Amino acid sequence: MSTLASPVPVARKAPAFISLQALATLVRRRFTLTARTPRELIVPLLTPVLFALVIAPALRNALHTSAAYEAYVATGTLGLLIPLNTMFAGLGVIGDRETGAQPELLAAPIPRTLLVLANLVVALGVTALQVGVLIVAALARGIDFNASASGTLWFAAAATLFAVGMYGIAETLAARVPRQEEYISRVPAIAIVPWFLAGSLFPIVAMPQGLTYFSKLLPLTHGLALVRYGLLGDRSGLENIWGMSSTSMMAALSLGVVALFAAVLTAVSIRVFTRSAVR
């Protein structure tokens, strides 16, 4: 008898280990596909790097502001890079569904939640890489960061959780929108508009009061305040949101907001994907 006809041999391992193995396989697959799509790696970097390296110095010269403003804008561009990169990652999900192997993956003996988590892991990895590139570029441009060990942790936690939440939006939108063209048309409203309102280029208190209140509801506002607190030691963003005396308390509250954003959007994305995968 042909080996093709012999019974299915499966490794006898614990379910959690099996899920981890499957997750690793899916992560490798998604990473390979992403690496072969330069668009997904390069395009999200262009605008933030332009802001950090060209526009921020130009604004500093034109407005006669200090080097601190340059650092302010450079960190603010992370609030553009992360949403753009995670939203671009969502394009891969639509491609997978329309012309890729998604139906095969849905027919595989693995929990379908793993498909979302694998995409999330790769989106986080690529985002981390790009954030690293942006910071290195900013340092090379002479922008001064003032990050302590604990500050770095606040920054990393805020950036990671915010990226997780944004990827949840991307995956949810990708599951609901039939074509890439429609998806792309919605990216500016989701990834760019909030950036202008979240204290990226100026403090939120500089806006009309109504918009200031609104901006405090945006997870990005909390994320950027934490990033600046972590990388620059600047607590003004947190003060503008919370108005408290304890910096640690304000940072913890803002991190809680971003964590809630990440948890809710991830849960929603998994639910929407698994429901849309089965008709």
Added chain:
Amino acid sequence: MRNDSRDRPIIDVRRLGKTYPGQVEAVKEVDFQVAPGEVFGLLGPNGAGKSTTIGMLTTTILPSSGTARLAGYDVARQPLAARRISSVVFQDAVIDRPLTGRRNLELHARLWRVDQSIARDRIAEGVEMFGLDDIVDRPVATYSGGQRRRLEIARALVSSPRVLFLDEPTVGLDPRIRHELLDVIGTLRARSEMTIVLTTHYLDEAERLCDRVAVMRLGEIVALDTPAALLAGLGREIVELRVAGDAQAGLAVLQAQRIADDSAFVVGSTLTVPLRDRSAADAIAAIGRIGLPVTSIGSRPPTLDDVYLRLTGDRISAAA
């Protein structure tokens, strides 16, 4: 519960139905069982409910009613177990085009948890069996349609499934490649003990490959038997008479004279008469005696299209 016994069906479908939003009944409480090692065909035009049935059996479509079990596993309640023992070749190309053929095969092996050494052997065997040696290390984006389809079938076999679903495997392929693929599927049937469920609207595929065929129309199974038994119901020869006039009256005359039986039917101006004990000449003479002008006459062996036409009043090829 698991059922490994060879005398029990490996696929057991009972009152399985699917109603999509908008009260669109795609599948209407169908029943069928498939024995281990059987090649089972779902035959019908587009919209008959074949792909929805396959979708429910492969757990990508949730049944609205009834049950379906693969090797004893309920597809709605034990979907992971049902997926572990099955593979699908989809109607459309479903493959990672930027990856090489080999990477696609390896990915399937990992997801179906085939031991690495066995996976290596199976991939090598599949590559040889499907003639992929020269292309397997190239990106799939460079493959022709036939090469890609051969790779997809090879991929489905890497996990050595107990049940293989082939959903319209030859649709969109040119005739030469289509016949090559039919040879491959025929070889597969001869070489292995897996159960194959094949959907198609090509009658010759069903006749050539399937042990039994379920004829579907508008979500229902209208006939289920071996191709030979379905054809036997129409006798050894069929005569088709196109008449200028009342074809139903002609049919009534033929039935009154016992030249035609209940299996004869009329579609438009064409009388289709399965012949058993009588000859085509008898039928033509009887029609001539009532003065009904015959504009064309044809005689041929019956096909599954005739079976479908008799059951539904449509030709599969026309409806597809």
